[in-house]
Amino acid sequence: MSPQPAPSLPSWMTWWQRPFPDANTLLLHGRRPALVDSGFVGHAQETAEWAHAHAGTVDLVVNTHWHSDHVGGNGLLQARGAAIAAGAPEAEALSRRDPGCCAAEYLDQPVAPYAVDIALDDGALLRLGDTDWEVVRTPGHTPGHVALWQPEERLLVVGDALSDYDVGWVNLALDGLDAATTALASLKRLADLAPRVILPSHGPIPADPAAAFATALRRAQRLVDDxxxxxxxxxxxxxxxxxxxxxxxxxxxxxxxxxxxxxxxxxxxxxxxxxxxxxxxxxxxxxxxxxxxxxxxxxxxxxxxxxxxxxxxxxxxxxxxxxxxxxxx
CATH class of the missing domain: 1.10.10 (Arc Repressor Mutant, subunit A)
Known part of the structure; x- marks a missing residue:
């Protein structure tokens, strides 16, 4: 059996699959150009130049979560006029400059300074480009992790919740011994949306979303069991x-x-x-x-x-x- 082709994407988005240490970056075109995640700080200039080449300006950067490979371009893009949006728990910690922000010191993963302008709660609607997306809280990999759901096109941005080959690791020391159970519950919630397209933060777009979720749920269950x-x-x-x-x-x-x-x-x-x-x-x-x-x-x-x-x-x-x-x- 020949491999399934990746699902098609609308013309109003540009997908950039990036190797580590950067997360994949998604650009939503329109009256309010927006980026989802901004890569690693070591490649912030590259991120900004790519966004400028494809959109001219970026009005908003939405972070699926605050790890270094997702927020590294925030500071540079914010200095150039972009607002930053992030899940409410992480937005609140950043607003008070908690020393544990981004787990940067804990993980020894550098992050350039930035501030969050928009705190995202579960169910909030965001206009990205010219389309509306729903915020879906998906704690587990981090407590403030969010996914983004576009119901008309059935597009689902999943951050590090899953990829075509993996699920996000969980930090039982920082986030509690139930973090793996929380991550599994978030995955089940995402699977129930039955997306047409999964847009992960690492690796390619899965050709078969249902199969990708089935595999991810088995992997996440193993983290709970062990x-x-x-x-x-x-x-x-x-x-x-x-x-x-x-x-x-x-x-x-x-x-x-x-x-x-x-x-x-x-x-x-x-x-x-x-x-x-x-x-x-x-x-x-x-x-x-x-x-x-x-x-x-x-x-x-x-x-x-x-x-x-x-x-x-x-x-x-x-x-x-x-x-x-x-x-x-």
Whole structure:
């Protein structure tokens, strides 16, 4: 049987499938040009130039959630006049400049400062381009994660809730031991919409939405059934991302790097392991699986990814971000 073609997209949207460390970017054309997600900070200029080439201006950026690969272009686009919209829990934390914003310090994933102009509640309607989209709260991967639903065309932007090959990892240490159950419930809610097209934040557009949801629900159920597996899965994802954005890490510096990370320490605690044991196991198992490779005395992520210039990582941590400007009266 030949593979199914990807579903067709309306002419009023442009889809940009991007390799890691960037999330895919969606541009909605019209009187209010809008972007959904803005990539990694190391490629913010590239994001802005792409948007300008396709739309001229961007009035609004909507973030599915606040991880670094989704919000990296926010600051630059906001400086050029775009408003930023995000799920209410994350918008509220950003407005008070909570040091944990974007989990940037916790995950050691840099994010340039930005402010949220529009807090999104479940069921809210957003005009993106010339079309109306409904906000669907989908907590799990992060507490403020949202999806976007366009009912006339049955288009569903799912963020990191699922992809053609994966489901979003969950942070049981930060978000509670029920985060995997919450993520599964969000997936079931999205599946009930029966979309014609799934637009994920990573990887290609699934050719068969129903099959993609069936597979994702099985994967998400495994994270519920195996909390230790969920913790290890998250650790592998975070570590691989660290290697991607840093052009790899010298082999003899990897273990000290891991032991300095709060996410590694928390994961070890949940697994009832010494941090040193988890760090060593993470390296060994990922090398054996081919998820990371040793090349030129550096460990690298094996997944295809776009290089990042080291200077691009030098942005302040959220605890040092300036207070957001008050809205104009």
């Amino acid at each position: 909390p230790d597996g969920a913790v290890r899965y998250g650790a592998r994802r975070i570590f691989a991302f660290a290697l991607m954005i840093r052009g790899g890490i010298l082999a003899d510096e990897v273990e000290p790097y891991l032991l300095a990370r709060a996410w590694l320490t928390d994961a070890a605690h949940l697994l009832d392991l010494p941090p040193e044991a988890l760090a060593a196991d993470l390296i060994t198992t990922m090398l054996a699986a081919g998820a990371i490779v040793l090349r030129d005395d550096r460990l690298h992520a094996a997944t295809t990814h776009t290089p990042v210039q080291p200077a691009a990582l030098r942005v302040p941590l959220p605890r040092a971000w300036p207070a957001p400007k008050p809205p104009a009266s």
